[in-house]
Amino acid sequence: MRKFLSLGLSFSMAAMLAACGTNTTQTTSSSSGSEGTKQTQREVVNFWYLWGGEEAKLIEQIIAEYNKSQDKYEVVGTSTPDQKVIITSISGGQGPDITDDFGGSVPKYANENIAQNLDEYIKKDSVDMTAFVDAALEQQKYEGSIYSLPISVNVFALYYNKDLLNNAGITKTPQTLEELMQIGEETTVLDGGALKQLGSPFVPANYWPNIFTYAYGSDFGQTGKLTPDNEGFKKSLEFMESQVKKFGKDALSNFITSGNSNLNTPQDPFLNGTQVFRIDGPWLYNMAKEANVNFEVMPVPGAESVGSDGWSTVDTSMLYIPTTSKHKDGAWDFMKYMCMGDGNKLFCKLKGDLPSTKALLEDQEIISASPAQKIFSEIVAKNNLRVLPPSLNTAEYSKAIKDAVEAVLLGDSVEQALNRMKDAVSTLK
CATH class of the missing domain: 3.40.190.10 (Periplasmic binding protein-like II)
Structure with a gap:
């Protein structure tokens, strides 16, 4: 069966390459006028x-x-x-x-x-x-x-579960990044050593760190001048560190790891009603509707020092x-x-x-x-959009950011995580 499949792919590739090789002009349309039919070569x-x-x-x-x-x-x-x-x-x-x-x-x-x-x-x-x-x-x-x-x-936005906020007696949506972090902490529920509800948008793990950094008014540098230890990313890691200390490394990491493993499935924490805030893209909208989540979507607010919203990676x-x-x-x-x-x-x-x-x-x-x-x-x-510096090492830089976040989640200090990150990207351009 594998041989037949490989043979089929070979024929398919040959056909594609042949099609490219016959890329010559051809008669594809005509128009009628007083002098008869005129052929158009395309x-x-x-x-x-x-x-x-x-x-x-x-x-x-x-x-x-x-x-x-x-x-x-x-x-x-x-x-x-x-x-x-x-x-x-x-x-x-x-x-x-x-x-x-x-x-x-x-x-x-x-x-x-x-x-x-x-x-x-x-x-x-x-x-x-x-x-x-x-x-x-x-x-x-x-x-x-x-x-x-x-x-x-x-681009990405802030989803929030209205029922979970109402259950916590919260009727106002966060207007600043600081308010978002505060409400996220207040609505995280620890029960018997296990996290039953996550308030903060730590799931998915790969969107919030960059977007929080931008919402603080920082970025990760420019081509040829990377800034892995920028103030916004440092504050983002400090927020995660505070949550690890408050709710426990095992409880928080177990919830986040499970959530990331079950993204966009019935076990996804936002879709099953156990996550209050979520930073995600437009594709989540219909999924949440189909899962009967009572939710709304809003732009990610900036920090008090920035004073605007709509912060996102693009x-x-x-x-x-x-x-x-x-x-x-x-x-x-x-x-x-x-x-x-x-x-x-x-x-x-x-x-x-x-x-x-x-x-x-x-x-x-x-x-x-x-x-x-x-x-x-x-x-x-709103145009409060940012990208990582375009370079040949964007994938490596992204991995270094992810590794720093995971290190703090697993109990490292922010200083330890940033020092390792700076070492990892020191040779990148």
């Missing part, structure tokens, strides 16, 4: 995309609309939900003319000459890059140049043109349609993703698609 642009299943059908709808909108290029889509296949094909000179990925991949693809530098295309067409959400655009850059365009963004889905693309002009034209033109609005409407352009954040068709869309669009529009 240049084929191959678009390999990571989306699959029902999402792939939506992408094909957008491709069809693009092909109808002009008569110069014919985009041919191929669902390829394997990043390694795409990168291997690009490296071998047989990849697509345009493809998609995530913004965090930009430094690697730029450094390894996988993604095409777009500066000249942007300059030639006088593209207004201020049309994009600032933080979303930042994730498309490497060493000052732009290598991709964002098609959508992911990630993007993006499109890039491989350096080996044989039809870069056509790929660029399609990229503009998908990331800035009618295609982007259609993408956000069909898929329910958040737009990366400022204009669409105010578009009523987008905003009214769902309650979650409205809430998260407003958070994007």
